[in-house]
Amino acid sequence: MQRLVPLHEETVITMPCVSPDGKPTSSGIALLKSLKNGASSPNEIASNTGQPLFRVRSGLRELKNAGFVEEEEEGKYWLSKKGQILVR
Amino acid sequence: MAEESRIEEVGLPVLGQKAPDFEAVTTQGILRLSDYEGTWLVLFSHPADFTPVCTTEFIAFSNIYEELKKRNVELLGLSVDSVSSHIAWTRNIEEKMGVKIPFPVIADLNKEVTRKYGMIHPEQSKTETVRCVFVIDPESKIRAIIYYPLTTGRNMKEILRLIDALQTTDKHKVATPANWNPGDPVVIPPPATAEQAEQRLKEGYECKDWYLCMKKL
Numbered sequence: 001m002q003r004l005v006p007l008h009e010e011t012v013i014t015m016p017c018v019s020p021d022g023k024p025t026s027s028g029i030a031l032l033k034s035l036k037n038g039a040s041s042p043n044e045i046a047s048n049t050g051q052p053l054f055r056v057r058s059g060l061r062e063l064k065n066a067g068f069v070e071e072e073e074e075g076k077y078w079l080s081k082k083g084q085i086l087v088r
Numbered sequence: 089m090a091e092e093s094r095i096e097e098v099g100l101p102v103l104g105q106k107a108p109d110f111e112a113v114t115t116q117g118i119l120r121l122s123d124y125e126g127t128w129l130v131l132f133s134h135p136a137d138f139t140p141v142c143t144t145e146f147i148a149f150s151n152i153y154e155e156l157k158k159r160n161v162e163l164l165g166l167s168v169d170s171v172s173s174h175i176a177w178t179r180n181i182e183e184k185m186g187v188k189i190p191f192p193v194i195a196d197l198n199k200e201v202t203r204k205y206g207m208i209h210p211e212q213s214k215t216e217t218v219r220c221v222f223v224i225d226p227e228s229k230i231r232a233i234i235y236y237p238l239t240t241g242r243n244m245k246e247i248l249r250l251i252d253a254l255q256t257t258d259k260h261k262v263a264t265p266a267n268w269n270p271g272d273p274v275v276i277p278p279p280a281t282a283e284q285a286e287q288r289l290k291e292g293y294e295c296k297d298w299y300l301c302m303k304k305l
Contacts, residue, residue: 016117054123
Protein backbone atom coordinates (compact mmCIF):
# COMPACT_ATOMS: atom_id res chain seq x y z
CA MET A 1 0.00 0.00 0.00
CA GLN A 2 1.48 3.36 -1.01
CA ARG A 3 2.05 5.88 1.77
CA LEU A 4 1.23 9.53 1.28
CA VAL A 5 4.31 10.50 3.29
CA PRO A 6 7.29 8.15 3.60
CA LEU A 7 8.05 6.78 7.05
CA HIS A 8 11.62 8.13 7.03
CA GLU A 9 10.23 11.67 7.38
CA GLU A 10 9.39 10.71 10.97
CA THR A 11 12.90 11.51 12.15
CA VAL A 12 12.29 12.88 15.65
CA ILE A 13 9.39 11.91 17.86
CA THR A 14 8.00 15.04 19.52
CA MET A 15 8.72 15.12 23.26
CA PRO A 16 7.19 18.30 24.65
CA CYS A 17 8.68 17.93 28.14
CA VAL A 18 12.02 16.26 27.41
CA SER A 19 14.20 17.25 24.45
CA PRO A 20 16.04 14.63 22.32
CA ASP A 21 19.25 15.28 24.30
CA GLY A 22 17.48 14.17 27.49
CA LYS A 23 17.14 17.61 29.08
CA PRO A 24 13.77 18.98 30.16
CA THR A 25 12.23 21.63 27.90
CA SER A 26 10.63 24.81 29.28
CA SER A 27 7.34 22.87 29.55
CA GLY A 28 9.18 20.13 31.42
CA ILE A 29 10.80 22.61 33.81
CA ALA A 30 7.38 24.19 34.47
CA LEU A 31 6.00 20.77 35.40
CA LEU A 32 9.01 20.04 37.63
CA LYS A 33 8.53 23.39 39.39
CA SER A 34 4.92 22.47 40.13
CA LEU A 35 6.30 19.61 42.25
CA LYS A 36 8.70 21.79 44.29
CA ASN A 37 6.40 21.86 47.29
CA GLY A 38 5.88 18.10 47.45
CA ALA A 39 4.12 15.21 45.78
CA SER A 40 1.09 16.01 43.64
CA SER A 41 -1.38 14.13 41.47
CA PRO A 42 -1.86 14.99 37.79
CA ASN A 43 -5.30 16.39 38.67
CA GLU A 44 -3.81 18.71 41.30
CA ILE A 45 -1.10 19.90 38.93
CA ALA A 46 -3.61 20.51 36.12
CA SER A 47 -5.82 22.44 38.51
CA ASN A 48 -2.91 24.54 39.85
CA THR A 49 -1.23 25.26 36.51
CA GLY A 50 -4.25 25.50 34.17
CA GLN A 51 -2.64 22.95 31.85
CA PRO A 52 -4.96 20.37 30.25
CA LEU A 53 -4.98 17.12 32.24
CA PHE A 54 -3.89 15.02 29.24
CA ARG A 55 -0.81 17.21 28.77
CA VAL A 56 0.11 16.93 32.44
CA ARG A 57 -0.24 13.13 32.39
CA SER A 58 1.82 12.68 29.23
CA GLY A 59 4.41 15.20 30.43
CA LEU A 60 4.83 13.44 33.79
CA ARG A 61 5.23 10.14 31.97
CA GLU A 62 8.06 11.62 29.88
CA LEU A 63 9.73 13.14 32.93
CA LYS A 64 9.43 9.84 34.79
CA ASN A 65 10.96 7.90 31.89
CA ALA A 66 13.82 10.41 31.82
CA GLY A 67 14.34 10.03 35.59
CA PHE A 68 13.32 13.53 36.66
CA VAL A 69 10.26 12.43 38.69
CA GLU A 70 9.11 9.33 40.50
CA GLU A 71 5.59 7.98 40.95
CA GLU A 72 3.89 6.67 44.07
CA GLU A 73 1.42 3.81 43.95
CA GLU A 74 -1.40 6.28 44.64
CA GLY A 75 -0.61 8.07 41.39
CA LYS A 76 1.18 11.05 42.97
CA TYR A 77 4.46 12.28 41.54
CA TRP A 78 7.45 13.81 43.28
CA LEU A 79 10.84 15.13 42.22
CA SER A 80 13.70 12.64 41.96
CA LYS A 81 17.19 13.76 43.04
CA LYS A 82 17.92 14.46 39.37
CA GLY A 83 14.77 16.59 39.16
CA GLN A 84 15.45 18.42 42.44
CA ILE A 85 18.83 19.65 41.18
CA LEU A 86 17.13 21.35 38.22
CA VAL A 87 14.54 23.36 40.14
CA ARG A 88 16.46 24.10 43.32
CA MET B 89 -9.23 -7.31 -1.44
CA ALA B 90 -9.59 -10.52 0.55
CA GLU B 91 -12.61 -10.64 2.86
CA GLU B 92 -10.36 -11.09 5.94
CA SER B 93 -8.34 -7.92 5.37
CA ARG B 94 -11.50 -6.02 4.53
CA ILE B 95 -12.91 -6.92 7.96
CA GLU B 96 -9.64 -5.91 9.62
CA GLU B 97 -9.79 -2.48 7.95
CA VAL B 98 -13.40 -1.86 9.06
CA GLY B 99 -13.50 -3.31 12.59
CA LEU B 100 -16.11 -0.95 13.93
CA PRO B 101 -16.34 -0.08 17.64
CA VAL B 102 -19.72 -0.24 19.35
CA LEU B 103 -21.59 2.35 21.43
CA GLY B 104 -21.26 1.76 25.17
CA GLN B 105 -18.04 -0.26 24.86
CA LYS B 106 -14.74 0.87 26.34
CA ALA B 107 -12.95 2.84 23.66
CA PRO B 108 -9.98 0.89 22.26
CA ASP B 109 -6.82 1.91 24.10
CA PHE B 110 -3.87 3.32 22.20
CA GLU B 111 -0.54 5.07 22.56
CA ALA B 112 0.14 7.36 19.62
CA VAL B 113 2.62 9.90 18.32
CA THR B 114 0.94 13.30 18.10
CA THR B 115 1.84 16.92 17.45
CA GLN B 116 1.86 17.37 21.26
CA GLY B 117 3.98 14.33 22.13
CA ILE B 118 3.11 10.71 22.81
CA LEU B 119 -0.44 10.44 24.09
CA ARG B 120 -2.50 7.55 25.42
CA LEU B 121 -6.26 7.30 25.50
CA SER B 122 -5.95 6.93 29.29
CA ASP B 123 -4.42 10.43 29.45
CA TYR B 124 -7.97 11.68 28.82
CA GLU B 125 -9.69 9.79 31.65
CA GLY B 126 -11.82 12.23 33.62
CA THR B 127 -12.53 14.43 30.61
CA TRP B 128 -14.71 13.97 27.56
CA LEU B 129 -12.86 13.41 24.32
CA VAL B 130 -13.81 14.01 20.70
CA LEU B 131 -11.48 11.79 18.68
CA PHE B 132 -11.85 12.66 15.01
CA SER B 133 -10.13 11.62 11.81
CA HIS B 134 -9.60 13.52 8.58
CA PRO B 135 -8.55 12.08 5.22
CA ALA B 136 -5.29 13.94 4.67
CA ASP B 137 -3.30 17.07 5.47
CA PHE B 138 -3.18 19.91 2.93
CA THR B 139 -6.60 19.09 1.48
CA PRO B 140 -9.41 21.65 1.14
CA VAL B 141 -12.35 20.18 3.07
CA CYS B 142 -10.06 19.04 5.91
CA THR B 143 -8.61 22.53 6.16
CA THR B 144 -12.09 24.04 6.56
CA GLU B 145 -12.84 21.41 9.21
CA PHE B 146 -9.65 22.09 11.18
CA ILE B 147 -10.49 25.78 11.25
CA ALA B 148 -14.05 24.95 12.33
CA PHE B 149 -12.86 22.55 15.06
CA SER B 150 -10.48 25.25 16.32
CA ASN B 151 -13.35 27.73 16.38
CA ILE B 152 -15.39 25.52 18.74
CA TYR B 153 -12.41 24.50 20.90
CA GLU B 154 -13.17 27.02 23.66
CA GLU B 155 -16.83 25.98 23.69
CA LEU B 156 -15.73 22.36 24.01
CA LYS B 157 -13.38 23.18 26.88
CA LYS B 158 -16.26 24.85 28.75
CA ARG B 159 -17.97 21.45 28.53
CA ASN B 160 -14.85 19.57 29.78
CA VAL B 161 -14.23 18.20 26.29
CA GLU B 162 -10.84 17.82 24.60
CA LEU B 163 -10.22 17.40 20.88
CA LEU B 164 -7.82 14.91 19.30
CA GLY B 165 -7.36 14.75 15.52
CA LEU B 166 -5.94 11.89 13.45
CA SER B 167 -4.86 11.05 9.93
CA VAL B 168 -2.46 8.68 8.21
CA ASP B 169 0.17 11.41 7.81
CA SER B 170 3.47 12.09 9.56
CA VAL B 171 4.00 14.49 12.45
CA SER B 172 6.14 16.63 10.13
CA SER B 173 3.24 16.84 7.68
CA HIS B 174 0.79 17.74 10.49
CA ILE B 175 3.14 20.43 11.78
CA ALA B 176 3.70 21.89 8.30
CA TRP B 177 -0.04 21.92 7.57
CA THR B 178 -1.13 23.43 10.91
CA ARG B 179 1.62 26.08 10.61
CA ASN B 180 0.34 26.86 7.11
CA ILE B 181 -3.23 27.20 8.38
CA GLU B 182 -2.01 29.66 11.02
CA GLU B 183 0.14 31.60 8.55
CA LYS B 184 -2.33 31.75 5.65
CA MET B 185 -5.68 31.67 7.44
CA GLY B 186 -4.81 33.15 10.82
CA VAL B 187 -6.13 30.21 12.86
CA LYS B 188 -3.95 28.47 15.44
CA ILE B 189 -4.70 24.76 15.86
CA PRO B 190 -4.77 24.26 19.64
CA PHE B 191 -5.41 20.51 19.81
CA PRO B 192 -3.04 17.56 19.18
CA VAL B 193 -3.19 15.53 16.00
CA ILE B 194 -2.22 11.83 15.85
CA ALA B 195 0.26 10.83 13.16
CA ASP B 196 -1.07 7.32 12.56
CA LEU B 197 1.40 6.19 9.92
CA ASN B 198 1.22 2.55 11.02
CA LYS B 199 -2.62 2.79 11.11
CA GLU B 200 -2.78 1.27 14.58
CA VAL B 201 -5.46 3.64 15.87
CA THR B 202 -7.14 3.78 12.46
CA ARG B 203 -7.71 0.01 12.48
CA LYS B 204 -8.90 -0.11 16.09
CA TYR B 205 -11.55 2.51 15.36
CA GLY B 206 -12.55 1.34 11.85
CA MET B 207 -11.59 4.63 10.30
CA ILE B 208 -10.71 3.35 6.81
CA HIS B 209 -13.66 2.43 4.67
CA PRO B 210 -12.13 0.87 1.54
CA GLU B 211 -14.99 1.84 -0.76
CA GLN B 212 -14.23 5.48 0.09
CA SER B 213 -10.43 5.22 0.09
CA LYS B 214 -8.00 2.40 0.73
CA THR B 215 -5.40 4.73 2.27
CA GLU B 216 -7.23 7.69 3.81
CA THR B 217 -9.40 7.76 6.89
CA VAL B 218 -13.01 8.87 6.42
CA ARG B 219 -14.40 11.72 8.53
CA CYS B 220 -15.08 9.94 11.84
CA VAL B 221 -16.11 11.44 15.17
CA PHE B 222 -15.95 9.37 18.34
CA VAL B 223 -17.39 10.98 21.44
CA ILE B 224 -15.74 9.27 24.42
CA ASP B 225 -16.91 9.97 27.96
CA PRO B 226 -14.78 10.50 31.11
CA GLU B 227 -14.92 6.74 31.83
CA SER B 228 -13.49 6.05 28.34
CA LYS B 229 -16.76 4.65 27.00
CA ILE B 230 -17.80 5.34 23.41
CA ARG B 231 -20.99 7.38 23.63
CA ALA B 232 -21.56 8.46 20.03
CA ILE B 233 -20.09 7.81 16.60
CA ILE B 234 -20.45 9.82 13.40
CA TYR B 235 -19.04 8.76 10.03
CA TYR B 236 -19.04 11.20 7.12
CA PRO B 237 -17.71 10.51 3.62
CA LEU B 238 -14.62 12.18 2.20
CA THR B 239 -16.69 14.72 0.28
CA THR B 240 -18.76 16.10 3.18
CA GLY B 241 -17.40 18.41 5.87
CA ARG B 242 -18.80 17.94 9.36
CA ASN B 243 -21.20 20.28 11.17
CA MET B 244 -19.65 21.70 14.36
CA LYS B 245 -23.02 22.85 15.70
CA GLU B 246 -24.20 19.24 15.57
CA ILE B 247 -21.10 18.04 17.42
CA LEU B 248 -21.69 20.62 20.18
CA ARG B 249 -25.39 19.76 20.26
CA LEU B 250 -24.57 16.05 20.53
CA ILE B 251 -22.26 16.66 23.49
CA ASP B 252 -24.83 18.91 25.17
CA ALA B 253 -27.44 16.17 24.69
CA LEU B 254 -25.19 13.42 26.10
CA GLN B 255 -24.20 15.51 29.11
CA THR B 256 -27.82 16.51 29.73
CA THR B 257 -28.85 12.84 29.59
CA ASP B 258 -26.15 11.91 32.11
CA LYS B 259 -26.96 14.76 34.47
CA HIS B 260 -30.76 14.58 34.46
CA LYS B 261 -31.45 10.95 33.40
CA VAL B 262 -33.62 12.08 30.49
CA ALA B 263 -33.58 11.67 26.71
CA THR B 264 -33.59 14.43 24.11
CA PRO B 265 -36.06 14.66 21.21
CA ALA B 266 -35.41 15.39 17.54
CA ASN B 267 -33.74 18.74 16.86
CA TRP B 268 -33.28 19.33 20.59
CA ASN B 269 -31.12 22.20 21.71
CA PRO B 270 -30.17 23.28 25.25
CA GLY B 271 -33.16 24.95 26.91
CA ASP B 272 -35.73 22.92 24.95
CA PRO B 273 -38.02 20.42 26.76
CA VAL B 274 -36.55 16.95 27.31
CA VAL B 275 -38.16 13.52 27.05
CA ILE B 276 -39.03 11.52 30.15
CA PRO B 277 -37.89 7.89 29.74
CA PRO B 278 -40.98 5.79 28.84
CA PRO B 279 -42.70 3.75 31.54
CA ALA B 280 -41.56 0.13 31.83
CA THR B 281 -44.82 -1.33 33.16
CA ALA B 282 -48.56 -0.92 32.56
CA GLU B 283 -48.90 0.44 36.09
CA GLN B 284 -46.23 3.07 35.49
CA ALA B 285 -47.92 3.98 32.17
CA GLU B 286 -51.18 4.62 34.02
CA GLN B 287 -49.36 6.67 36.64
CA ARG B 288 -47.30 8.65 34.11
CA LEU B 289 -50.28 10.70 32.92
CA LYS B 290 -50.89 11.84 36.50
CA GLU B 291 -47.35 13.01 37.20
CA GLY B 292 -47.76 16.54 35.90
CA TYR B 293 -45.62 16.25 32.78
CA GLU B 294 -46.58 17.65 29.39
CA CYS B 295 -47.80 14.42 27.75
CA LYS B 296 -49.08 13.63 24.25
CA ASP B 297 -49.79 10.19 25.58
CA TRP B 298 -48.33 7.87 28.24
CA TYR B 299 -45.23 7.08 26.14
CA LEU B 300 -44.41 10.65 25.04
CA CYS B 301 -44.02 12.98 27.99
CA MET B 302 -41.78 16.02 28.13
CA LYS B 303 -40.60 18.42 30.79
CA LYS B 304 -38.53 21.58 31.04
CA LEU B 305 -35.32 21.31 33.00
